[in-house]
Amino acid sequence: DAKTTQPTSMDCAEGRAANLPCNHSTISGNEYVYWYRQIHSQGPQYIIHGLKNNETNEMASLIITEDRKSSTLILPHATLRDTAVYYCIVRADYGGATNKLIFGTGTLLAVQP
Amino acid sequence: KAGVTQTPRYLIKTRGQQVTLSCSPISGHRSVSWYQQTPGQGLQFLFEYFSETQRNKGNFPGRFSGRQFSNSRSEMNVSTLELGDSALYLCASSLLQGASDGYTFGSGTRLTVV
Numbered sequence: 001d002a003k004t005t006q007p008t009s010m011d012c013a014e015g016r017a018a019n020l021p022c023n024h025s026t027i028s029g030n031e032y033v034y035w036y037r038q039i040h041s042q043g044p045q046y047i048i049h050g051l052k053n054n055e056t057n058e059m060a061s062l063i064i065t066e067d068r069k070s071s072t073l074i075l076p077h078a079t080l081r082d083t084a085v086y087y088c089i090v091r092a093d094y095g096g097a098t099n100k101l102i103f104g105t106g107t108l109l110a111v112q113p
Numbered sequence: 114k115a116g117v118t119q120t121p122r123y124l125i126k127t128r129g130q131q132v133t134l135s136c137s138p139i140s141g142h143r144s145v146s147w148y149q150q151t152p153g154q155g156l157q158f159l160f161e162y163f164s165e166t167q168r169n170k171g172n173f174p175g176r177f178s179g180r181q182f183s184n185s186r187s188e189m190n191v192s193t194l195e196l197g198d199s200a201l202y203l204c205a206s207s208l209l210q211g212a213s214d215g216y217t218f219g220s221g222t223r224l225t226v227v
Contacts, residue, residue, distance in 0.1 A: 034215070043117070043203045043218030044156070087156075100146070100169055101216070103156035 003027065004088045009108040012082075018075040020107050022088030025069040030092050033064060034101070035073045037084040044087065044103075047073065078111045085109075115140065117206050117219035125225045131192040134222045138185050138206030144168075145187040146216060147179060150201040159202075162187055191224075199226045 005023040012018040024033060034049040048055055048062045050071075055062045061074040075082055085106040118137040126132050138145050147159040158171040162181035179189040185206075191198055201223050205216035 036215075041220075043205070043220050045218065046215030049215065100158035100161065100171065101148075101156075102158070103148075105155060 003090045003102065004104050006086070006088055006104060006107045008105065009110065011110050011112055012075075012078045014080060014111050014113050015077055018078040018082065018109055018111070020073040020075075020086050020088075020109060021070065022073070023070045024088070024090045027068050027090050028092070031090045032092070033062065033068075033071050034089040034091055035060070035062065036087045036089065036101075036103075037082075038087070038106070039081075039084040047086075078109075080111050080113060083109060083111045117204055117217050119202075119204050119219035119222050121222060122220070123223050123225075125227060126194050127227055128194055128196060130194050131190060132194060132224060133188055133190045134202055134204075134224070136187045136189075136204030136206075136219060138187070138204075139217055142206035142208050142217075143185050144207045145181055145185065146205045146207075147187070147189050148203040148205065149173075150203060150221070151197075151199070156203070159189065194226045196226050198224065200224060 032049050032051050035047040036044040038044045048057055048060050050062045050064055064071045085108050087103050087106040089101050120135045144163045146161040148156050150156045159173055160167055160179050161169040165181045176192045181187045201221045203218050203221045205218045207216045
């Protein structure tokens with residue numbers, strides 16, 4: 001079973017920041033938070049991941065709470081092309097039996113013009 | 114550089130038949146994972162191969178199998194197809210086993226069993 005809880009859907013106005021929350025209250029100390037997104041009829045796309053500290057890359061920012069029980073993915077200026085299902089995944093970052101990604105149901109982000 | 118290539122893109126098969134799907138990872142990537150996506154069950158892990166060895170396996174029946182070749186290309190096979198096997202089958206590659214910087218997924222093979 002997925003270890004994360006996300007809202008089923010969210011709307012965001014084009015050009016505004018999209019803030020996607022994720023709850024992972026049972027996360028272990030060695031587990032990272034990963035975000036992927038899946039645009040309709042395509043394979044999932046890696047966005048960002050982090051352990052404790054906030055992370056930023058060219059696509060998004062990841063804010064992880066101090067107790068690591070929740071996180072927020074931020075798309076600073078959402079465009080129509082960001083409409084997709086966003087998956088939050090927790091996973092230990094080492095080889096072995098936990099290599100697999102366990103996808104939940106994700107959040108459908110609809111960016112409105 | 115070329116991404117993950119999956120062939121064929123679409124496939125229609127009849128119940129009871131078998132099917133083989135192919136995945137070519139990004140050049141230099143040695144790990145290949147397979148996932149099944151259905152409307153009812155979402156994305157589910159099938160198996161992962163690294164250096165021609167199956168390293169992890171999901172909770173699927175033995176009808177689902179796979180292999181990886183020395184050039185890292187991978188195939189998955191489903192025998193005795195059932196209607197419920199209709200799904201989008203996705204392949205993902207990474208440089209190392211248990212990629213810490215994310216997997217790159219292909220566009221998938223959409224299998225329809227009739």
